[in-house]
Amino acid sequence: MATKIKNPFVIGGYVSAEYFCDREVESKELISAFENERNMVIVSPRRMGKTGLIEHCFHHKNIQKEYYTFFVDIYATGTLKELVFTLGKHIFDTLKPRGMKFVEQFFATISSLRPAFKLDSITGQPVFDIGIGDIRQPLLSLEEIFDYLEKADKRCIVAIDEFQQITKYPEKNVEAILRTHIQKCKNSTFVFSGSQRHMMQNIFFSASRPFYQSASMLNLEPISLEAYTKFVDNHFQKAGKMVSNECVERIYHLLEGHTWYMQSLFNRLYEQLDSNEEMTLALVNDVLHKTVESNKAVYQNLVSMLPERQKEVLFAIAKEGKAAEITSAKFIKKHGLNSASSVQSSVKQLLERELITKNDTFYLVYDRFFGLWLSETYGTGYRM
Ligand SMILES: Nc1ncnc2c1ncn2[C@@H]1O[C@H](COP(=O)(O)OP(=O)(O)O)[C@@H](O)[C@H]1O
Ligand SMILES: [Mg+2]
Numbered sequence: 001m002a003t004k005i006k007n008p009f010v011i012g013g014y015v016s017a018e019y020f021c022d023r024e025v026e027s028k029e030l031i032s033a034f035e036n037e038r039n040m041v042i043v044s045p046r047r048m049g050k051t052g053l054i055e056h057c058f059h060h061k062n063i064q065k066e067y068y069t070f071f072v073d074i075y076a077t078g079t080l081k082e083l084v085f086t087l088g089k090h091i092f093d094t095l096k097p098r099g100m101k102f103v104e105q106f107f108a109t110i111s112s113l114r115p116a117f118k119l120d121s122i123t124g125q126p127v128f129d130i131g132i133g134d135i136r137q138p139l140l141s142l143e144e145i146f147d148y149l150e151k152a153d154k155r156c157i158v159a160i161d162e163f164q165q166i167t168k169y170p171e172k173n174v175e176a177i178l179r180t181h182i183q184k185c186k187n188s189t190f191v192f193s194g195s196q197r198h199m200m201q202n203i204f205f206s207a208s209r210p211f212y213q214s215a216s217m218l219n220l221e222p223i224s225l226e227a228y229t230k231f232v233d234n235h236f237q238k239a240g241k242m243v244s245n246e247c248v249e250r251i252y253h254l255l256e257g258h259t260w261y262m263q264s265l266f267n268r269l270y271e272q273l274d275s276n277e278e279m280t281l282a283l284v285n286d287v288l289h290k291t292v293e294s295n296k297a298v299y300q301n302l303v304s305m306l307p308e309r310q311k312e313v314l315f316a317i318a319k320e321g322k323a324a325e326i327t328s329a330k331f332i333k334k335h336g337l338n339s340a341s342s343v344q345s346s347v348k349q350l351l352e353r354e355l356i357t358k359n360d361t362f363y364l365v366y367d368r369f370f371g372l373w374l375s376e377t378y379g380t381g382y383r384m
Contacts (some may be wrong), residue, residue, distance in 0.1 A: 001304040011260065014055035022227035023053050029218060030057045032336055034067065034157055034189050039182070041163075042193040043294045045357040045366050049261035050193040053220065054159045068156045070094055075162035080171045084138045085130075087114050100126065109151060110144040112137055139177070139260040148182040154293045156188040164190040164199035175203065179210035190215070197358070198351065216293035218371035222257030225249060232266060234325050241270065242278035250384050251284060253370070256322075261368040265291065281384045288384065292369045292376070299373050302355070312357060312363070313346040318374035322362040 010019045030053065041177045051071075058069040072090045077083045077208050088110065107117045115131035135141055149156045166174050181324040192215060196199040199319045223231075228260045229248045236243050255261040268287050271281055289332055303311060309356045317323040317336035324349065325331055327340040337343050347363065350356045367369035372382050 006271055007267055008238075009270055011263045011267055014059070014363050017056065017362070018054050020052065020260050021231040023049065023056060026053055026218060026220065027057055027060070027080070030054070030191070031060055032065065032189075033216070034148065035191050037155075037194070039190045040217035040218055041200060041215045042218045043189060043197050043221055044195065045197075045258070046195040046354065047258065048220050049259040050195070051161060052259075054161075056193060058157070058159075059092040063157070063273075066154065068152055068158070071159045071161065073161040074165050077169075079169050080174055080177075081135050082132055082146070083139045083166070083169070083174075084136055084141045084162055085132045088116070088141065089128050089132075091145065091148070092116075096126060104139050106148060109148040110141065112141045112144055123202065140176070142181065144290055146185050150185055152187060153274050156192065157192040158188055159193065161193050162195065163210055164196045164203065165267045165271065167199055167203065176210040179214065182214070184310075195354070212368065223259060225252050225257065227368050228252060228257065228262060236270070236273075236279075239270075241273045242276075242277040243269075243273075245324075247279055247281060247284060250281070251288075253366050254288075254382065254384065256364065258368050261265060264318070285384045288372070292373045295369055299370050302370070303374075307349075309338065309342055310346045314350055315374060315378045317350075317356055317363050318365050318371050319379040321375070322364055324362040326363060 005019070007014060008226065010117075014020065030040060030042075031332050034057070042053065044050055051073075054071060055358060058071065063069065070091060070328060072087055074083055074086055077086055092103070095106055103117070107114045113135075115134060116128050118129040119125065120127050149158065166178065167252050182188075192200075192204075201223070204213070204215055205210055206212060225248075229245055232243060232248050233245075252262065255265065265284075265288060268291060269279060269284065271288060272283060303314075305353060306314065311368060313326070314333070315333070317326070319335070323331070327343050329340075331337070332340065332343060347356070351358060354366060355370075356363050357363075363373060375382050
C-alpha cells in the first residue's frame with residue numbers, strides 16, 4: 001500500500017519512491033553492483049542523500065525479493081566491541097519481524113551472543129537484551145556474525161554507514177580483521193558509506209591499507225537542478241500550488257542544491273502556500289531568513305568555540321560562498337589572513353570538525369543555512 005503523507009518534501013527518513021527525487025543513475029549503478037556482487041563505497045558530505053539512496057535501492061522490487069538487506073549505522077560506535085554489539089543488535093532487529101525461527105537460527109549460529117536472547121515477560125516477544133560490556137569475546141562474536149551471513153538462505157547486502165568510524169577505534173588491526181571477514185564472505189555484498197571524504201579515501205585507496213581497491217567508489221553529488229525542478233513542479237502541481245522555475249533555480253544556487261537543505265526549505269514553502277497560490281521571491285526570502293535565524297543560537301555557539309585563526313578562515317570561505325585557491329596570496333590578502341601555512345592548518349581543522357567540505361575545486365561551508373547566516377552576520381548578506 002502506498003504511504004500517503006501531508007507534506008511531500010520529506011526531511012526525515014526514506015518514505016517511498018514517490019517522495020524520492022531522481023538518483024536514477026546512482027540507483028542503477030548501486031543495484032547493478034549488488035546484482036554483480038561488487039562492493040561499493042559511497043561518499044558525500046553529510047545530508048546529501050547517501051542513506052536515502054541506499055534505502056531507495058533496498059526498496060527496489062528485485063532487491064527485496066532476492067536479498068536480505070541490512071543497514072547499520074556505526075556513527076556512534078567507538079570500539080570494536082561496540083561495532084560487534086551494533087551489528088548483532090541490528091541483524092537481530094531486522095530478523096525479529098520474520099518470526100521466531102529466524103531468531104533461533106541467529107542465536108544458534110552466533111552462540112556467543114546467546115545470553116542476549118530473552119523473551120519479554122509481558123509480550124512473550126524475543127528481545128536482544130545485553131549491554132555492550134557483556135560482549136566478552138568480540139572477535140569470536142564478529143566471526144560468528146559473518147558466519148551467520150554466509151549461511152543465510154538468500155544473498156545478503158550489508159550497508160555500513162559512517163564506515164570511517166572504524167579508523168578511530170583503539171583496537172589494533174580492525175581494518176585488517178574486517179577486511180579478512182568480508183573477503184571470505186561469499187554470500188554478501190557490502191556498501192560502505194561515509195561523509196569524511198579524506199578518511200574514506202585513505203581506507204579504500206591507500207595501497208598500504210587492507211581495504212585497498214576492494215570496492216568501487218560512488219561520489220554522490222547534489223541532485224541536478226533539472227531533476228529537482230521537475231520534482232518540485234510535480235508535487236506543487238498535485239496540490240494546485242504554483243512555483244516558477246526561476247524561483248527554484250535561485251533557491252538551488254543559494255543552497256548549492258544540497259539535498260537536505262533544499263528539502264527542508266521546500267517543506268516550509270509548501271506549507272506556507274495555499275492551493276491556487278503562487279510562490280513569490282518575497283515569501284522565499286522571508287521563510288529562508290526565518291529558517292536561518294531559528295538556528296542562531298547554535299551558530300553563535302559554534303563560532304564562539306573556534307580558535308581565532310579558524311574563525312577567520314571560516315568567515316573568509318563563507319564570504320566567498322565557494323572559495324577556491326584559498327592559500328593563494330590574493331585570497332590571503334583579500335581576507336587579511338595570516339599565511340598560507342596557517343590557512344592550510346586551519347582548513348584541515350575545519351574539515352575535521354566537518355564545518356566545511358571540499359570538492360575538486362573549492363571549499364564550502366557544509367551547513368548551507370550556517371553559510372548564509374555567516375554571510376549575513378559577518379559579510380555582505382544574501383538575498384534571493
Ligand atoms: N533523492 C532524494 N529525494 C528527496 N529527499 C532526499 C533524497 N535523498 C535524501 N533525501 C532527504 O535528505 C535528507 C538527507 O539525506 P540522507 O540520505 O540522510 O543523507 P546522508 O546519509 O548523506 O547524510 C533526508 O531527510 C532525506 O529524506
Ligand atoms: Mg546517512
